[in-house]
Amino acid sequence: MLSLEEVHRVLFEGEELVLDATAVQHVNDNFSFLKVFSAKKLIYGINTGFGPMAQYRIPEKDTLELQYNLIRSHSSGAGKCLAPIHTKALMIARLSSFMQGYSGVHTDLVYLLRDLINHNIYPCIYEHGGVGASGDLVQLAHLAHALIGEGNVLYEDEIRPAAEVFEQLGLKPLTVHIREGLALINGTSAMTGIALVNLIEARKLLLWSCSLSAMINEVVEAFDDHLSYELNIVKRHTGQNKVAEMMRGMLEGSKMIRHRPDHFYKELEEEIFKDKVQEYYSLRCVPQILGPIYDILMQAETIIVGELNSVSDNPVVDHKQENVFHGGNFHGDYISLEMDKLKIAMTKLSMLSERQLNYLMNDKLNHKFPPFMNLGKLGFNFGMQGVQFTATSTVAENQTLSYPMYLHSIPNNNDNQDIVSMGCNAAQLTYKVIENTFEVLTVQVMTLLQAVDYLNCQDRLGAFTFKIYQDIRAIFPKFIDDAPRYADVQRIKAYLMRHEPVVAEQTVGKRKKSSVQ
Structure with a gap:
């Protein structure tokens, strides 16, 4: 069984993946x-056609060629190749499914998949083609096409024939033994692999959003009671209380966050207060907004890791019960629905970031900073004005992309696949929303750093937020004069995607190598 942390180490830390001997x-x-069992029996996909063609018996002499026909005919994807990180995650997910021991595949297949993962060989798998029922047929067919030595792979940043790379590394292309063609393509591993990457990146976004939300509360000198334990504990949601707790820790030691009793819980003579009694919702309702997102991420981990360690092909070969069971474990509704929920959550996170950004930009709202956080000459310089357009348009794109794919079933395959999940589409659109959201938070952090320099309040920040200031200022210096900012956006976005602002919880007994069991 693989955990999300083990997948993270293989994907992002270069850890080798080993196969558990008992599982093999x-x-x-x-x-x-x-x-032995398949002799003289009619079993789908071994001696029958596929899908609506399953009524046709295939002669024994043609059964192996049938598997190659399936792989070749379904290697029909279009669009761009998947990113290497998605392809590697896809292979981990497919290998994990096979290692459950219910797919009827030869051990040559699991060893070859392991070798591709550890050698960073990425089959060219195209983004368009899967409908997410009968599995990610087209994407996984391209994986199979590479494994049999006929497709192309990306290796050391160069696209080359798989057979050529295999020969260079001493790897033997896969030979079909019984049903390896169907077993390879009939599963949810493309959507699951991309979903794993999405979940890892979404957790990072949540941590950054908490961090930047803490920082904006700090620079505007907000009151501390909306983050207090006492206020949040009476709302009985795990996520809300966890977010409030994290933000309290992030603001520890700050000399800018204010304690309400020091200002308002005493006799006052003013009839009209210049100071805001309560901050705008985008500042004081962060636990209530990010809390549900935290809870969604926790549920998503349970579902996605569950799918990672599931058997998702058809039929299921059960050697313990000595039977073969036909059904629909390839159907991707679990991942599709979870990706849509995650996509909506990330869009809402980007909306919160945009509203906080707008508050910093609009001097009529904050009554504290110059328009557009312009540290130069008003009217002559433009500050962050141009970059705000990028953030706003990107949030709008997220909102449009967040229509659920889960509700977008289109029957196909001669109506054999009469209701489908579109899970791979859902996972890919979710990744696009996540990537967009990193861009929005990039603009927000750029503006926050300019705000700190405008106030010259570095020595009043808490240790946590001051470190964010220092680390990002190292790649994005304070600016006054106008200049193109697109390179800054790209550089800071890459930084946010590579780093986490807080230390993630570590599993006890960290192993050097992740093991698929």
Whole structure:
């Protein structure tokens, strides 16, 4: 069984993946059972056609070629190739499914998949093609096409024939033994792999959003009671209380956050207060806005990691019960729905960031900073005005992209696949929303750093937010004069995607290598 943390280490830290010997033995036992059991029996995808063509029996002499026909015919994707990180995650997910020992595949397949993962060989898999029922057929067919040595792969930043790379590294292309063609393409591993990356990046975005929300409360000298334990504990939601707790920790030691009793809980003579009694919602309702997102991420981890460690092809070969079960474990509704929920959550996070950004930009709202955080000459210089357009338009794109793919079933395959999940589309659109959201938070952090310099309040920040200021100022110096900012946006976005502002919880007993069982 793989955890999200183990997947993270293989994907982002270069950790090698090893196969558990006991699990490999189960794979071998399962294959050996199927080899004997399938003789003289009608079993879908072994001696029948596929989908609506399953009514046609395939002669024994043609059964192996049938598997190659399936792989070649379904290698029909379009669009761009998946990013290497998504392809690697896809292979991890497919390997994890096979290692459960219910797919009837030869051990050659699991060893070859392991080798591709550890050698950073990325089959060219195209973004368009899967409908997410009968699995991610087209995307996984391109994986299979590379494994049999006929497709292309990306290796050391160069697209080359798979057979050529295999020969260079001493790897043997896969030979079909019984049903490796169907087993490879009939699963949810493309959507699951991308979903794993999405979840890792979304957790990072939540931490950054909490951090920048803490920082804006700090620079505007907000009151501390909306983050207090006492206020939040009476709202009985785990996420809200966790977000408030994190933000309290992030603001520890700040000399800017104010304590309400020091200002308002005493006898006052003014009839009209210049100071705001309560901040705008985008500042004081952060736990209530980001809390549900925290809860969504926790649920998403349960669902996605569950799918990672599931058997998602058809039929299921059960050597323990000595039977083969036909059904629909390839259907991707679990991932599709979870990706839509995550996509909506990330869009809302980007909306919060945009509203906080707008508050900093609009002097009529904040009554504290120059328009557009312009540190130069008003009317002559423009400050952050141009970059705000980028953030606003990107949030608008997120809002449009957030229509649920889960509700977008289109029957196909001669109506054999009469209701489908569109899970791979959902996962890819979610990644686009996540990437967009990093751009929005980039503009927000640029503006916050300019705000700190305008106030010259570096020595009044808490240690946590001061470190953010220092680290990002190292790649984005304070500016007064106008200049193109697109390179700054790209550089800071890359920084946010590579780093986490707080230390993530570590699993006890960290291993050097992740093991698929």
